[in-house]
Amino acid sequence: NAGVTQTPKFQVLKTGQSMTLQCAQDMNHEYMSWYRQDPGMGLRLIHYSVGAGITDQGEVPNGYNVSRSTTEDFPLRLLSAAPSQTSVYFCASSEGDVPSTIYFGEGSWLTVV
């Protein structure tokens, strides 16, 4: 039961470096999204996609890029890491066009020094 798989689980970056968080789902879900979770802030939406080739910004998109070339994959790119991007990142997916639960990956703990 793979569900939503995201990698890496832990990463330390230096300020200015770039990196990509990978996310894949095997449930044929149309909707995929990236959240970041900071203490006292809850889960905040970074970017989302309603299908292959379609992406849009969420609440906190600055400093991040996404693409959706296939239904399965939705990578999140940090263009030039900043200490403010130290956070826990969750990839998630859901069915899309019906009320459905949202399924989360295990999370990626990112520290920018």
Added chain:
Amino acid sequence: EDKVVQSPLSLVVHEGDTVTLNCSYEVTNFRSLLWYKQEKKAPTFLFMLTSSGIEKKSGRLSSILDKKELFSILNITATQTGDSAVYLCAVDVGRFTGNQFYFGTGTSLTVIP
């Protein structure tokens, strides 16, 4: 602007107590409300509510939605130390062709033996 507010922010109770967690929302397009439990890792699904007045129940946990007053409650009876977690409320605003979830900041529950 869509908004999901949870209260209280944190709660400390003794084992055996009953707790009520609140989630209120103001959104432009309501599709469903979801409750999740998070214990230092990815959130796990508890309930999805779409209709007013219909209680969802799972063991000692139950939840109900009031679409007129725009809130939901999550009840936990006979609390146990294993119930210690952050409880998240999310509303699916279902924009465009897919799901779009907005999360509250969560209620941190600590159950003392």
